[in-house]
Amino acid sequence: MNTYSFLIDYFNDSPTIIQAAWIIIGLFSIIIIGLIFYLKYLRGHLRKKERVTIAYEQEYESALITYLYAGNEEETISSEQQAIIDLLKNDAKEPFKRKILIAVLVKLKNEISGEVAESIQNLYYQTELVDYALSRLSHKKWFVIAKGIRELKQFQIKEAYDQVIIHLNHPRPEVRKEMQLYMVNLFDFEGLTFLDLLETPLSEWDQIQLLEIVQKLENQNISNIASWLNSSNDSVIIFALKLAKIYNQLEAKNEIIQLLHHRNKKVRLDAIDVLSYLNVLEAKEILKTDLQKRSQEEQIAVFKMMENLYESDDESFIMKYINHDLFEIKIMALKILKRINREKFCALKIESANDPYLRFVNFIENN
Amino acid sequence: MGDPIFQNIIELFHYLFFIFSATAIASYLVLAFISAIETIEYKRKNSYVNYKEIMSSTSAPSISIIAPAYNESLNIVENVRSLLSNHYVNYDVIIINDGSKDDSLEKLIEVYNLVQVDYLINEQIPTQPLRNGIYKSTNPAFEKLIIVDKVNGGKADALNMGLNISNSEYVACIDVDCLLLEDSLQKMIKPFLETTDRKVIAAGGVIRIANSCVVKGGKLHDVNFPKKLIEQGQILEYIRAFLLGRMAWSRLNGLLVISGAFGLFDKKIAIEVGGYDRNTVGEDMELVVRMRAYMEEQNKIYKVAYIPDPLCWTEAPDNYKIFISQRNRWTRGTIETLRKHRKIGFNPKYKVLGLISYPYWFFFERMAPVIEFVGILYFGILTVFNKIRWDYAFALIILAYLFTVFFSLIALITEELTYHQYKKKGTGIRLLQIAFLEPFVNHPFILYAAIRGNFDYYFNKKKKWGEMTRKGMTKA
Numbered sequence: 001m002n003t004y005s006f007l008i009d010y011f012n013d014s015p016t017i018i019q020a021a022w023i024i025i026g027l028f029s030i031i032i033i034g035l036i037f038y039l040k041y042l043r044g045h046l047r048k049k050e051r052v053t054i055a056y057e058q059e060y061e062s063a064l065i066t067y068l069y070a071g072n073e074e075e076t077i078s079s080e081q082q083a084i085i086d087l088l089k090n091d092a093k094e095p096f097k098r099k100i101l102i103a104v105l106v107k108l109k110n111e112i113s114g115e116v117a118e119s120i121q122n123l124y125y126q127t128e129l130v131d132y133a134l135s136r137l138s139h140k141k142w143f144v145i146a147k148g149i150r151e152l153k154q155f156q157i158k159e160a161y162d163q164v165i166i167h168l169n170h171p172r173p174e175v176r177k178e179m180q181l182y183m184v185n186l187f188d189f190e191g192l193t194f195l196d197l198l199e200t201p202l203s204e205w206d207q208i209q210l211l212e213i214v215q216k217l218e219n220q221n222i223s224n225i226a227s228w229l230n231s232s233n234d235s236v237i238i239f240a241l242k243l244a245k246i247y248n249q250l251e252a253k254n255e256i257i258q259l260l261h262h263r264n265k266k267v268r269l270d271a272i273d274v275l276s277y278l279n280v281l282e283a284k285e286i287l288k289t290d291l292q293k294r295s296q297e298e299q300i301a302v303f304k305m306m307e308n309l310y311e312s313d314d315e316s317f318i319m320k321y322i323n324h325d326l327f328e329i330k331i332m333a334l335k336i337l338k339r340i341n342r343e344k345f346c347a348l349k350i351e352s353a354n355d356p357y358l359r360f361v362n363f364i365e366n367n
Numbered sequence: 368m369g370d371p372i373f374q375n376i377i378e379l380f381h382y383l384f385f386i387f388s389a390t391a392i393a394s395y396l397v398l399a400f401i402s403a404i405e406t407i408e409y410k411r412k413n414s415y416v417n418y419k420e421i422m423s424s425t426s427a428p429s430i431s432i433i434a435p436a437y438n439e440s441l442n443i444v445e446n447v448r449s450l451l452s453n454h455y456v457n458y459d460v461i462i463i464n465d466g467s468k469d470d471s472l473e474k475l476i477e478v479y480n481l482v483q484v485d486y487l488i489n490e491q492i493p494t495q496p497l498r499n500g501i502y503k504s505t506n507p508a509f510e511k512l513i514i515v516d517k518v519n520g521g522k523a524d525a526l527n528m529g530l531n532i533s534n535s536e537y538v539a540c541i542d543v544d545c546l547l548l549e550d551s552l553q554k555m556i557k558p559f560l561e562t563t564d565r566k567v568i569a570a571g572g573v574i575r576i577a578n579s580c581v582v583k584g585g586k587l588h589d590v591n592f593p594k595k596l597i598e599q600g601q602i603l604e605y606i607r608a609f610l611l612g613r614m615a616w617s618r619l620n621g622l623l624v625i626s627g628a629f630g631l632f633d634k635k636i637a638i639e640v641g642g643y644d645r646n647t648v649g650e651d652m653e654l655v656v657r658m659r660a661y662m663e664e665q666n667k668i669y670k671v672a673y674i675p676d677p678l679c680w681t682e683a684p685d686n687y688k689i690f691i692s693q694r695n696r697w698t699r700g701t702i703e704t705l706r707k708h709r710k711i712g713f714n715p716k717y718k719v720l721g722l723i724s725y726p727y728w729f730f731f732e733r734m735a736p737v738i739e740f741v742g743i744l745y746f747g748i749l750t751v752f753n754k755i756r757w758d759y760a761f762a763l764i765i766l767a768y769l770f771t772v773f774f775s776l777i778a779l780i781t782e783e784l785t786y787h788q789y790k791k792k793g794t795g796i797r798l799l800q801i802a803f804l805e806p807f808v809n810h811p812f813i814l815y816a817a818i819r820g821n822f823d824y825y826f827n828k829k830k831k832w833g834e835m836t837r838k839g840m841t842k843a
Binding site: 024025032042046173205208213327331359 | 385411412414415417420421423424426427428485487489491557559560561562563564758759762763765766769770772773776777779780783784787790792795798799
């Protein structure tokens with residue numbers, strides 16, 4: 001009792017700052033004890049969750065395999081299959097189990113094809129998992145919507161088109177990306193029509209993902225890209241230029257040439273690259289006339305184009321650049337000269353007074 | 368001591384110490400809070416990202432991994448193999464043998480069938496010249512590999528040579544002994560490609576400690592928690608710094624440092640600013656500060672991104688001699704960088720960089736050990752003159768200690784909720800143990816190293832890099 005009174009008196013007699021220190025010490029002590037128990041619980045919980053997840057995965061995998069081979073010709077769904085559907089439907093009510101079930105279904109769907117894959121698709125409907133995914137599309141939280149679209153894409157639910165397309169210009173790029181992947185995965189090149197209405201930027205990351213998917217499509221008949229080349233959205237133009245290159249869209253040549261004077265430098269650069277790839281000689285002539293007014297990157301891109309599209313009458317033009325300050329331009333100009341007029345190129349060796357320049361010439365001669 | 372002016376000065380010091388401590392604690396709490404929000408957001412954003420497409424895409428931008436090596440003969444062959452096994456199509460690996468005196472080059476030539484090649488270098492940044500030249504492999508399996516053998520010029524010089532040699536859009540500057548996970552380039556390139564409203568100039572990754580981890584065929588096979596307290600302490604320190612510090616700075620777009628062990632840079636901008644500074648031992652931090660300052664001066668909207676995934680694993684010092692030498696160098700690097708860029712500090716022209724990041728680093732990174740040391744000295748003097756109210760001192764020391772433990776526990780919980788790398792049973796108790804012991808087993812040495820770093824910076828200018836003896840990671 002005396003100790004207690006002593007401590008109370010000591011506390012009351014201490015300056016405010018020391019009183020505050022002791023109070024905070026008390027608080028920290030309690031919080032730290034709480035955190036220690038929480039950390040212990042958390043580690044145990046995570047380990048348990050991992051174990052339980054593996055157990056459910058195994059259970060669902062085995063149930064699904066039984067389901068796939070339990071069918072008979074008399075009934076659309078056998079009694080054994082119905083029992084599995086009921087079990088999974090019931091489990092799907094719990095978010096934790098639903099998540100595992102969907103992961104197992106996706107894994108299985110990716111490993112198989114044909115009729116068996118169709119059965120998995122049917123099961124997705126029968127277990128009413130599709131309803132959960134559809135309900136996510138109108139959720140307030142962006143990541144719930146994004147996951148919903150992704151799931152519908154994985155199970156190829158084309159009926160959700162109207163509910164998915166409304167997220168075309170969603171403020172979150174993650175939702176837009178899932179919407180775009182849904183469109184292209186399910187509707188092939190037709191799915192790319194979302195580009196007509198896209199107001200938000202299509203990032204490089206999105207473009208790469210879309211390109212990888214379209215290149216794997218069975219039907220490689222690309223729709224007309226001219227409207228995308230004239231889009232008011234610069235990222236759509238850049239994406240269309242990538243398509244033009246991959247699908248050799250020479251018919252869009254005139255639209256691409258127009259882009260050489262676009263206000264966006266990236267568009268101009270990509271247009272030069274595509275025109276070079278498509279061997280459009282007219283573009284080279286246009287670029288030669290206004291090369292000096294263009295940025296360094298564009299000038300380098302033009303010389304890359306000329307490496308590909310050089311002609312003998314380019315010699316006088318090239319000669320102006322063999323001593324250019326920019327390393328890349330000087331190298332490319334010398335390379336082109338070597339191909340156009342070897343004699344003149346060899347003469348440079350004799351004329352070269354300084355060592356570094358001779359090093360350039362020798363390197364190009366040997367490579 | 369009875370002089371009222373002297374008393375007032377002493378009192379003023381007391382208040383300054385108090386304000387400093389209170390601000391430091393408040394800033395740690397704010398940063399931890401912001402980090403938590405950012406980490407949750409990152410995990411959400413990346414929980415369903417498909418990296419498969421970017422992995423195999425030829426449209427993905429080109430990346431050069433630049434790894435300087437000096438006397439790394441012990442592990443160089445394994446390390447290069449690990450770097451060559453990254454899951455990304457459009458990349459190459461440039462190893463800069465920076466005048467090694469050992470047989471690193473001979474080993475590489477033999478194992479990777481290297482031959483000397485003719486190579487014209489675009490010397491945009493001046494460097495030490497080539498020694499034996501540039502090598503490429505005759506084996507198509509190693510076509511991504513370029514070995515550059517040059518005269519010794521230090522890490523920054525070697526990295527600059529890599530910048531000159533690289534033909535890629537992006538460069539990943541790493542320590543050659545680092546173990547990169549296979550998906551590290553896919554994850555690091557993502558912010559550069561997905562950000563549309565600003566230019567991403569650099570991205571930094573989390574560095575994890577690989578001591579006691581098992582490495583098999585150049586890949587991380589098994590994550591273990593080391594037995595030595597010094598290593599455990601560093602693991603906790605790294606978790607705290609990376610998960611509760613840098614994540615917040617990334618959110619505030621105020622990240623000043625990207626670890627030299629693993630960072631990805633926009634090559635064009637890195638070259639435009641002149642590459643790595645050869646006159647500092649903190650070249651990693653200095654480059655980021657210079658790139659940021661450059662972007663601010665150009666009035667360009669930019670970002671330095673940060674990836675919290677554990678992508679890069681490295682060997683940490685396992686004895687106090689090397690540990691002190693490393694921290695001494697870090698201190699000198701910080702002082703050199705902040706001094707070199709002092710015009711940024713408190714300058715509104717540099718926005719977040721000048722008004723938040725720089726002052727924070729100045730007060731809580733550069734000055735913190737000095738203030739702590741002065742505090743300890745002052746405490747010693749008061750003790751000698753019997754002027755200590757021990758009950759008050761006791762309360763404040765306990766408070767500081769409990770705050771450190773509290774902050775470490777928050778870091779450990781964040782780690783468990785996000786990456787949960789130390790899964791094995793029994794590790795939990797050791798993690799808890801180190802949270803309580805770390806202020807005694809590592810902190811005094813960090814303080815000593817920082818004070819030595821200050822001393823060496825001002826009075827021992829010749830001191831450059833300390834030594835790091837490699838033992839090699841545990842192989843299965």
